[in-house]
Amino acid sequence: MLDLGRRARAAARALALASTETKNAALLAIAAAIRERAPAILAANAEDVAEATARGQTAAFLDRLALDARRLEAVAAAVESIAGLPDPVGRSLARFERPNGLAIERVATPLGVVGVIFESRPNVTADAGALCLKAGNAAILRAGSDSFRTSSALAAAMAEGLARAGLPADAIQLVPTRDRDAVGAMLTGLNGAIDVIVPRGGKSLVARVQADARVPVFAHLEGVCHVYVHADADLAMAREIVLNAKMRRTSVCGAAETLLVDRACAATHLKPLVAMLIGAGCEVRGDAAVQGADPRVVPATTEDWPAEYGAPIIAAAVVDGLDAAIAHVERWGSHHTDAIVTANEAAAARFLAEVDSAIVLHNASTQFADGGEFGFGAEIGIATGRMHARGPVGLEQLTSFNYRIRGTGQTRP
Amino acid sequence: MLDLGRRARAAARALALASTETKNAALLAIAAAIRERAPAILAANAEDVAEATARGQTAAFLDRLALDARRLEAVAAAVESIAGLPDPVGRSLARFERPNGLAIERVATPLGVVGVIFESRPNVTADAGALCLKAGNAAILRAGSDSFRTSSALAAAMAEGLARAGLPADAIQLVPTRDRDAVGAMLTGLNGAIDVIVPRGGKSLVARVQADARVPVFAHLEGVCHVYVHADADLAMAREIVLNAKMRRTSVCGAAETLLVDRACAATHLKPLVAMLIGAGCEVRGDAAVQGADPRVVPATTEDWPAEYGAPIIAAAVVDGLDAAIAHVERWGSHHTDAIVTANEAAAARFLAEVDSAIVLHNASTQFADGGEFGFGAEIGIATGRMHARGPVGLEQLTSFNYRIRGTGQTRP
Missing domain, CATH: 3.40.309.10 (Aldehyde Dehydrogenase; Chain A, domain 2)
Structure with missing residues (x-):
């Protein structure tokens, strides 16, 4: 897991410097690869569904897990639609000039590495990975064990799309194990390699993440x-x-x-x-x-x-x-x-x-209460915490910023 | 300590609803109370300095710890100057209208409860407390044990100033013990009562806070x-x-x-x-x-x-x-x-x-690299993390936001 983190951090640097065009090309290539690999993805999904059925999962659970050609096309189309959203990185958030002539600009930058922990919905693999990519962030995705085969097949398509656009495949990594300890490792932040965790799932998952995470979390436990x-x-x-x-x-x-x-x-x-x-x-x-x-x-x-x-x-x-x-x-x-x-x-x-x-x-x-309804295009979740993001967590909320100062030789008295 | 947290949370609610005028009145009353109580504060400081001297602290340490009439006046004046800064709460950060006519506004709100952990400089008691107050946040301040008497005397002046303006004295609380376990308790977040921790001090303090905090931290470990x-x-x-x-x-x-x-x-x-x-x-x-x-x-x-x-x-x-x-x-x-x-x-x-x-x-x-040089008026520190605040942490960075939506009866299709 620590190696996963190191590779994500290295990929994050490449993504942070990638142009909008390159990121969008990767998103379109990912959508294409998902379509091309549809038979393999659907076959993997059928295995997941068969296993979950044998384990006695509920009909509602199986419905969240199951993909068919139509649903998979929606997954690919969602990735494409993220290519069409404005790039949140590089936006000028504020500009001001000081009396000494220093021109200070606050510019949006990527957050870094986003860890996403989800349960049965395999489409989160593509949605979350694509959103992180567009915002210049590397993603470490932890799929629910029930959707592991489907998520792995989707992740392979995403790696292929990234490679076609010349971006590191490590930009979107799926935790390559169903081992439950991997979640605990992610919650520690993988030695500083994860900047924020986003849990996507039921109350027990969110509660565990909120209780145990040593890194910031974007989540809501309840919507009362x-x-x-x-x-x-x-x-x-x-x-x-x-x-x-x-x-x-x-x-x-x-x-x-x-x-x-x-x-x-x-x-x-x-x-x-x-x-x-x-x-x-x-x-x-x-x-x-x-x-x-x-x-x-x-x-x-x-x-x-x-x-x-x-x-x-x-x-x-x-x-x-x-x-x-x-x-x-x-x-x-x-x-x-x-x-x-x-x-x-x-x-x-x-x-x-x-x-x-x-x-x-x-x-x-x-x-x-939905990022799409706010015009944010797509969201990775809704946050009720007060730090950094609050409400719908869309592309803008997946960025940080820094200060870029232009002078003409100013020194501080 | 948990009771301290509960009282801070209750006070935070009152502060969040307080008007700019009330908060400024409290800041001016705090400055006045510091001036009125100067003899007691300086006497407490003399005791702290005498004890630190007896313990063999360095000259540089004693210089950071020691107050005199001139330095104390600067502390009071700094609190007054924060009253003169614009209120960061209630600022309209973004406004947009949706095709369905919903008018969405993002408005700055307080963060909640800020925990500040500092070492020997007693002026941090007043500076940090005043900045938190202006941003509508309750503060829990943990002073270094060497400056405990001075910080307690300053905290008493601040409580008096808050009361004069009709705000709860719990809005700025000093941890009432030199017990080192109190720091560990703060780093756990006091059962959800602390929203963010700001360490102000040397590298070992910052490193400990960054390693052990279960809540977000605004800090920089090093400036290389x-x-x-x-x-x-x-x-x-x-x-x-x-x-x-x-x-x-x-x-x-x-x-x-x-x-x-x-x-x-x-x-x-x-x-x-x-x-x-x-x-x-x-x-x-x-x-x-x-x-x-x-x-x-x-x-x-x-x-x-x-x-x-x-x-x-x-x-x-x-x-x-x-x-x-x-x-x-x-x-x-x-x-x-x-x-x-x-x-x-x-x-x-x-x-x-x-x-x-x-x-x-x-x-x-x-x-x-200083909030004052950015025109932020005053800062509680410099952050090198990517979440929420980065660079100088001034009043604006001590706020969060929410979305306020005005409709005319819209329902979601």
């Missing part, structure tokens, strides 16, 4: 997202936003898990919102006031307020005004994504300023 | 800074820059430690540069070519290329062109601050783009 229907919310808008935030896709991290309705509008808004959710197939677990609005409401317990259901279930409470709503979100939320529905600009401004979440929205669905 | 005199360097400019970079102050992290002279100009430039340095009292440790230029040059060993002397000593080598110069800096440098002297714009552009250091300069002294 709230929609607060303020006293001055338009009921029709609240209905659309609440329904979309909860039910569009219940398994995504930006799905709403808690509905807060202001007591000042509960008389008019609570009952129709609850009826709408239940009518749409959503279980509503409410406090006493919410239970009073509809006999089908299930009593909520304190375990419901911090719950991330990832399912058609919502916790619901009536709150006494904006301050109580913000306090509820701060106490029980996960600082991921939270929304207020209101026609009151002052209330919205306070909610946006005072809720300490990566993403806060006014009059829009929490399901917009 | 280079000045490369390129083939097309103007000799007069090279003389001024080299002399200033090495000799203005030899103990600062931005002081040059290695001189690289291009073989193409060695015949004309090497001898006068070496003679100038030796004439200024600097020992020159050179490779064979440099030894040939002046009989007073000491032979360099491979231990000299990565050395941070912090003293009037410089390593010197003749290099074969730009690529060799960049390769030397990348191999032996510490990615802190490096400069090229040349009249050749293309060579300068390549040096600035390809040297992977936090600060790279063209035709200017490496001693400009």
